[in-house]
Amino acid sequence: MKCAPFDYVRAASVDEAVTTLSQADGDGKILAGGQSLVPVLALRMARPSVLVDVNRIPGLAGVTPEGDAVRVGALTRHSALVEQTHHPLLADAARWIGHTAIRARGTAGGSIAHADPSAELPVVAVGTGATVTVAGPGGTRQLAAEDLFVGALMTDLAEDEMLTEVRFPLPTRWGFAEFARRHGDFALVMAVAAEVEGTVRVALGGIGAVPVRAEAAERVLAGGGSLREAAAAAAEQLTPTADLHGSAEFRRAIAAEMIRRALTRAGLS
Amino acid sequence: MDITFSVNGERVHLDVEPRHTLADALREECGLTGTHLGCEHGVCGACTVLVDGQPARACLMFAVQADGATVTTVEGLAGEDGELHPLQEAFVAHHGLQCGFCTPGMLISALHLLETDPEPDRETIRTEMSGNICRCTGYSGIVDAVEAAAGVLREPGPAS
Structure with a gap:
């Protein structure tokens, strides 16, 4: 099936993405890798009026070591998680995500914000005690991964918030x-x-x-x-x-x- | 929405509706019907194309997202003179297809596999091709074809 019509906004910054979500008044969705969202739209299980494409926001992708942890930008593709060597557990887990074409587009932030009960990265986040950074209209906040997931496909994120980064402690x-x-x-x-x-x-x-x-x-x-x-x-x-x-x-x-x-x-x- | 991208080396300008997928644009606007739509929700792999060299389900990407990208479809495999790509030759020779519906996605996935790993073993081929579903062949012919094509592609080309 085809998706229902929506307005498409290509955000140039996190601020623009969050502002657009706020203006959508609860009827907007972030489009990152699209590997979970687009099937949901195609099956018409959701029909948001606005899609905010965050794929071209600079600085949102990358795996950066920082002390006893690594910071993973929300737009980091699963394939990049497999290839990086800073956090071997993340690489091991990311290999299990979908298939090659899915890993080439799907993102770390998208997988965690989507909160599918059978997804790999949320388990690694809870297993390592990760912290997520969330941007909203009032600024950013941080919360523990264990407090982020509240139900199947449900998180603590408000409708006008966007997950921007996950900090995964590096296990010994x-x-x-x-x-x-x-x-x-x-x-x-x-x-x-x-x-x-x-x-x-x-x-x-x-x-x-x-x-x-x-x-x-x-x-x-x-x-x-x-x-x-x-x-x-x-x-x-x-x-x-x-x-x-x-x-x-x-x-x-x-x-x-x-x-x-x-x-x-x-x-x- | 106006977009420009390159398909199989040709620049394309289109005015697309945001909800149209890359697969829709390729098939309906560009006339490139080799990219097949099976499930239209990212499960079957028939619509797999290369976007900036990386495999992508063309049904899980909106055409507007391909603005500025370089796309390769199954039509881009054969030479200008119509000579089949070694992968296509191998699929014919090894019974890698029967009805042919999954074949475009199989070929693109195999192309990406052999670009990243020129000498994959059979287990690797099976794992890497696991995102493409075939309901006819039982996969053995497909694995044979990819293995054979890898051998052909590793041979040094004719001196020119």
Whole structure:
């Protein structure tokens, strides 16, 4: 199907993008890589009256190391995340995003702001304790990734706000594991293990509406428990929903295995 | 909205509606119907083209976003004299197509793959081509074709 008509604004700056969103009065959408938004428009699941194209705003793309973290500009393409070497966990996770043509256009900021429950980058953001920078009409604000995701495809972003940057702490040890039916398909389950400032964090995606910390697993590890015990404790805590891709038991078992693999890859055994 | 871009080496000026995708503009305004529209929501890969050398689903990009870009479609593969590109020759020789609907996207994805990795193994070919769906061949012929074309493209060209 074809998209419904909309006004197209090619923003030259973040200020212009945010102002245009404000003027759209809740009926505007940011167009970045378009790999999630355009299908939604084509299927007429959304019909915003204004699209604000941010692709030509200078300075919004790039991966910059900064102390114990890297700053990722909202317009950084997934393919650039795969190629960069500053944050290996981000590169590992980005390889799992869609297919080559999707990674060439899809953006880090777009994926996180879209908040798809089976997307990779939101899980890395929660798993590493990332901070997002958001620009709005009143200036910029920062919030923790864990506070950004409020539901499936829902974030704390206001209708006239735009995510501009994500700061991902650089873990000293890390592991990423994902289970999908085919490479590039939506993940059934994925797990991130990251040791940040001496603490092991474990996050899961694809299992609920938002990425979740596997706190039971973290507690077991902090108490000196084994990886298997940690994975089992995390699985016990989960209440996955069954659908045609897998029963609740299957998803719980796969989640435990992905946690075990992520922790093993992190060298935490 | 007025836009200018280059398609297969030719400059094109168009006045497009913002909601028209690059695939719509290529097919309906430029008459380049080789870019096929299968699903129109980014799943099947039939409409894959190169935009500034990078593969893109032409159904997930609005034509207005291609303003100033360099686009390569399947029509840009063959030589001016109509001689097929080695990839096209290999798809014919190795049964890389049956109905042909997915073939333009397959060829563009394969072209980008061989530009970035001239000697991919079969597993790499399968992974890199996984964004293109074929409902006829079972993929084996396609993988054979890409592997064979890679070999041909690696050979030194005839001395001129």
